[in-house]
Amino acid sequence: MNNFEYIIIGSGQGGTPLAAALAQAGKKTALVENRHVGGTCINEGCTPTKTMAASARVAYLARRGADYGVGTGEVAVDMNKVRRRKRDIVDSFRGGSEGRLRQQKNLELIMGTARFTGPEALEIAKVDGTTEQIQGQTIIIDTGTRPAVPRLEGIEQVPYLDSTSTMELDELPEHLLVIGGGYIGLEFGQMFRRFGSSVSIVHRGEQLLSREDEDIAAEVLKILRDDGVDVYLQSRPVRVEKKTNGGITLFFKTGEKAQEVTGSHLLVAAGRTPNTDALNLEAAGVKTNDRGLIQVNSRLETSAPGIHAIGDVNGGPAFTHISYDDFRILKTNLLDGGNTTTEGRIIPYTVFIDPQLGRVGLSEKEAKRAGIDYRVATMPMSWVVRALEVDESRGLMKVLVDPDSQQILGCAVLGIEGGEIMAMLQIAMMAGLPYTALRDGIFAHPTLAESLNNLFTQVG
Numbered sequence: 001m002n003n004f005e006y007i008i009i010g011s012g013q014g015g016t017p018l019a020a021a022l023a024q025a026g027k028k029t030a031l032v033e034n035r036h037v038g039g040t041c042i043n044e045g046c047t048p049t050k051t052m053a054a055s056a057r058v059a060y061l062a063r064r065g066a067d068y069g070v071g072t073g074e075v076a077v078d079m080n081k082v083r084r085r086k087r088d089i090v091d092s093f094r095g096g097s098e099g100r101l102r103q104q105k106n107l108e109l110i111m112g113t114a115r116f117t118g119p120e121a122l123e124i125a126k127v128d129g130t131t132e133q134i135q136g137q138t139i140i141i142d143t144g145t146r147p148a149v150p151r152l153e154g155i156e157q158v159p160y161l162d163s164t165s166t167m168e169l170d171e172l173p174e175h176l177l178v179i180g181g182g183y184i185g186l187e188f189g190q191m192f193r194r195f196g197s198s199v200s201i202v203h204r205g206e207q208l209l210s211r212e213d214e215d216i217a218a219e220v221l222k223i224l225r226d227d228g229v230d231v232y233l234q235s236r237p238v239r240v241e242k243k244t245n246g247g248i249t250l251f252f253k254t255g256e257k258a259q260e261v262t263g264s265h266l267l268v269a270a271g272r273t274p275n276t277d278a279l280n281l282e283a284a285g286v287k288t289n290d291r292g293l294i295q296v297n298s299r300l301e302t303s304a305p306g307i308h309a310i311g312d313v314n315g316g317p318a319f320t321h322i323s324y325d326d327f328r329i330l331k332t333n334l335l336d337g338g339n340t341t342t343e344g345r346i347i348p349y350t351v352f353i354d355p356q357l358g359r360v361g362l363s364e365k366e367a368k369r370a371g372i373d374y375r376v377a378t379m380p381m382s383w384v385v386r387a388l389e390v391d392e393s394r395g396l397m398k399v400l401v402d403p404d405s406q407q408i409l410g411c412a413v414l415g416i417e418g419g420e421i422m423a424m425l426q427i428a429m430m431a432g433l434p435y436t437a438l439r440d441g442i443f444a445h446p447t448l449a450e451s452l453n454n455l456f457t458q459v460g
Contacts, residue, residue, distance in 0.1 A: 004030045006334075007122065007136030009114045009279070012039025014310040014323040014330075015142030016097060021331050023107035030134055032124055034113040037098040040144050040312070041320040044164040047093055049187060050352055051086045052167060056194035057354055060227075067391055077195045079172050086167060110134075116284040119304055140330065141286075141294060141302075141309040143279065145272035145318065150179065153239035158248055160240070160266040163188065173197045175263035177250050179237055181208040183351050185269035186224065190353050193229050200230040200261045202237055202252050209351065213364045215378070216398060216412045220357065223394050223414075235259070240266060274313050289315065298341035299333060300326055316342070319349050348426050350419030355381070355395045358422025361410025361429060362400055374400045374409055377458035381415035384451040392416040397455050399425065399435070406434035421448055435459060 006022045008015045011033040019031040036043050055077075065072035101109050112126035120139070124132045147162035149155065161169075163184050176192045178185045181203030193199040201224075207217035208224075208231070224231055235254045242248055249262040274292045281288060285304040287295050293315035300308045310326035312318045325345065332338035348360035367374045378398045387393040395415035401408055408429050413421045428438055439456035443449040 001121070001133045001135050002030075004028050004108075004134060004136045006030070006138050006140070007032065007134060008140045008142060009122075010039065010142035010144060010275075010311070010313075011037045011097075011101070011109075012142045012144050012311050012323055013041050013320045014327040015039070015140065016101065017324070018140060018142075018310075018327045018330055019107055020101065020104055021327075021335065023104045025335050026106060028106055030108045030110055030136065031101065032110045032112060032114045032122070032134075034111070034127075036094055037101060037109075038094045039142070039323075041323075042093045042097070043090060044167070046320055048086045048090050048167050049163075049191075051089050052082060053187065053191050053352055053354070055082045055085065056191040059196070060194040060354070064391075075196075077172060079195070080170050082195075083168065083170060113278060115278060115280040116286075117280070119284050120306065137306060138334070139284075139307045141276075141279070141307065141313060142311045142323070143275040143313050145274050145312040147268065148271040148273040150237065150268060150270045152179075152237055154241050155268075158240045158242050158266060160248075160268050162268055166267050169265075173263070173265040175200070175265070177248060177261060177263040177266045178202065178269055179250070179267070180269035180271070181205065181231065181233070182269065182271075183209070185267070186220070186351065186353050188267055188269065189229050190224060190227055193227055198230075198263070199228075200232070200250075200263060202232045202235045202250060202261070204234070204236055206234055208233070209357070211363065212357075212359070212412065213398070215396070216357070216363075216414055219394075219396055219414055220353065223353070223355070226394070230261075232259070232261075272312070272318065274315075276313060291315075298343050299339075300329060300342070317347050317349070319347075321349075322347065346426060346429060348422060350422065352419075355392065355415045356413075356418035357395075358413040358419040359411070360422050360426045361408065363410060363412065364398070364400060367400055367409065372409070373403060375403050375459050376400050377455055377460065379451070379455045379458055381451075383454060384415070384448065386446045386448050386451070387416050389446060390416065397421070397451065399455060399459075401435045401456075401459055406436055407432065408435050415448075417448055421451070424449060424452065 005027045006029045008019045008031045022029045062072045062075045112124040114122045117123050121135050175198040178189045178201040189199045189201050235252045238251045248266045251260045276292045287303040294309040296309050296314045311323035329340045332340040351357040381387045381395040382393040397413050399411040411425045435456050438452045
C-alpha cells in the first residue's frame with residue numbers, strides 16, 4: 001500500500017491549489033481525480049457557461065445595432081463555433097492546470113475513482129482498469145456535486161439535458177423548456193433566448209431567485225420577459241412526455257390550473273446532488289446529512305479525525321470562490337499552524353444573467369428576519385449616467401446600512417457590470433468604511449463607480 005501524508009479526493013478549485021501547496025511544502029501528497037482536472041468550475045461551470053454567455057451577448061448586441069445607429073443585417077448563430085470556442089478555452093485552462101500538477105515535486109496525480117476502505121485507507125479504481133490501495137494520514141474530500149434529477153413522471157423516457165450536456169449541443173434548440181428558475185436556469189434560459197431559441201422557464205417558487213428580495217426578483221423577471229423569455233411562477237412540474245414528432249411536452253400546475261408547454265429540448269436545472277454516494281463514507285466514519293452532504297465544523301473538519309471536506313460537497317455556499325477560501329483555511333491550519341475558520345466570512349456572488357446581479361451581505365428580508373435595524377437605499381440604473389450613455393440602463397441598485405455605525409450591511413446590484421460594482425461595496429465592507437465615505441468620495445466621471453455617490457444619498 002502506497003502511503004501519503006496527505007490525500008485529496010477531487011481536483012476542484014479548492015483541492016487543486018491545496019495539493020500544490022502541500023507538495024511545495026515538502027509533504028508527500030496524492031491528488032485523486034476521476035474525470036478531469038479543475039472540477040466543475042473549469043469544466044462544466046463558470047468557465048464554459050460564461051464563455052457561451054459572452055457569445056450570446058454579442059448576438060444580443062448585434063440585434064440591437066440599430067439602437068446605436070449601426071446596421072448589422074441578419075444575425076446568425078453557429079452553435080458549432082460557439083461550442084468550439086467554449087471547448088478551446090476549457091481545454092486550455094484544464095491542460096495548464098493538469099500540466100502544472102504533473103510537474104510538481106512530491107505530488108502524485110492519480111486518475112481514478114476513490115472509495116474508503118477504512119478511516120485512513122482508500123481503494124482507487126483507476127481509469128486504466130487497475131486498482132490501487134493508498135493510505136493517508138490526512139484526507140481532504142473535494143468531490144463536489146452534479147446535476148440532480150427531479151422525481152418527475154416520465155423523466156426517464158425523455159432525452160433531457162442538464163447544465164453539462166446543454167453546452168454540447170451542436171444545433172440551436174427551436175424551443176428550450178427549462179425546469180427551475182435558479183441561477184443555472186436563468187443563465188441558460190437567457191443565453192439560449194439570445195442565441196435565437198424560444199425559451200419557457202417553469203419555476204415552483206413565488207419569485208425567481210428565492211434568496212433575493214422581492215423587488216430585485218421582480219426586476220429580474222421583467223428583464224427576462226423583456227428579452228422574450230416565457231416564465232411561469234408558482235408552477236409545479238407534474239410529468240413530461242415525448243411526442244411522436246420528437247418534441248417534449250412538460251405538464252405542470254400553476255396553483256390548481258393544469259397547463260402544458262411543448263418544446264424541442266428540455267433542460268433540467270432543479271438543483272444539484274453531492275458526489276458522496278460512491279465514497280463509502282461509512283467505512284471512514286464520515287457523517288452526512290439527509291441530502292448526502294458531508295457535515296463539517298467551522299474548521300472544515302468532518303466527524304472522522306483527520307478527514308476534512310471542502311467545496312460544494314460540505315453543503316456550504318456553492319460558489320467557486322468559497323471553495324477557494326476553503327483551501328486558504330486548510331492551508332493556514334494544516335501548514336501554517338493557524339486557527340482560521342469559516343465564521344464571519346463575507347459571501348459575495350454574481351448571477352451572470354445580463355445585466356448581472358451582484359450580491360453581498362444581508363438582503364432586506366434577511367435583515368428583517370434577524371431583527372436587525374437598518375436603513376435602505378434603492379436607485380434605478382436609469383439614473384446612472386454611464387448606463388444611459390451605453391444604453392444599458394435596466395435594473396436597480398439596493399443597499400442596506402446600519403443607522404448607528406453607518407456600516408454597509410449588504411447590497412444587490414442588478415445592472416451593467418453589477419458584479420464589479422458589488423465588489424467595490426464588498427471592499428468597503430471589508431475595510432469597515434462608513435457608507436458616507438462612498439457617498440462623498442470622488443470617482444471619475446463618467447464611470448459606473450460614481451453611481452455610488454447618488455445611491456448613498458438615497459439612504460433614508
